[in-house]
Amino acid sequence: MSLFLVEYTYAPEKNAARDAIRADHRAWLTDLLERDIVLSSGPFADGLGALIIVDTADAETVALLFTHDPFAIADLIANVRITEWVPVLGQFSV
Template sequence: MAVFAVHYVYAEDKIPGRDEFRPEHRAWLNSQVEAGVVLTSGPYPDGSGALILVQGDDADAVATLFADDPFKREDLLADRRIVEWVPTMGAFSS
C-alpha cells in the first residue's frame, strides 16, 4: 500500500460548522487509525488546515474513503488535496 498526504484547507466562514462537527470528525479519524488506514493526523498550528497521513491503494480510493469524513460530508473544507507521498527514511519508510 502507498502512503498519501491528505491536506485540508480551512475557510474562515466554516469555523462554526467545524466546531460543531469536530467530535464526529475526530471519532471518524480514530476509527480509521484503529483500522490501520490513518497513520497520523493533526491541525496546522496557524489554524489554516490539517495534514492526515494515510495508507491506501491509490488516490481515488483515499478520496472515496474521505468522502465519509464529517468535515467533507458537511462541506466544511475550503480545499482538500490528496497526494501520494514516498517516505524514504524515518517512521513511515519501508
C-alpha cells in the same frame, strides 16, 4: 511503500460549524486510525487546515474514503489535496 498525504484547507468563516461537529470528525478519524488506514493526523498550527497521512492502495481509494468525513459531508472543507508520498527515511519508511 507509498502513502498518501491528505491536506485540508479550511475557510475561516466556517470555524464555528467545524467546531460543532469536530467530535464526529475525530471519531471518524479514530476509527480509521484503529483500522491502520490513518497513520497520523492533526491541524496546522495556524488553524487554516490539517494534514492526514493515509495508507491505502491508491489515490482513488483515498478520495472515496474522505467523502465520508463528517467535515466533507457538511461541506466544511474549502480544498482537499491528495498527494502520493514515498517515504525513504524515518518512521514511515519501509
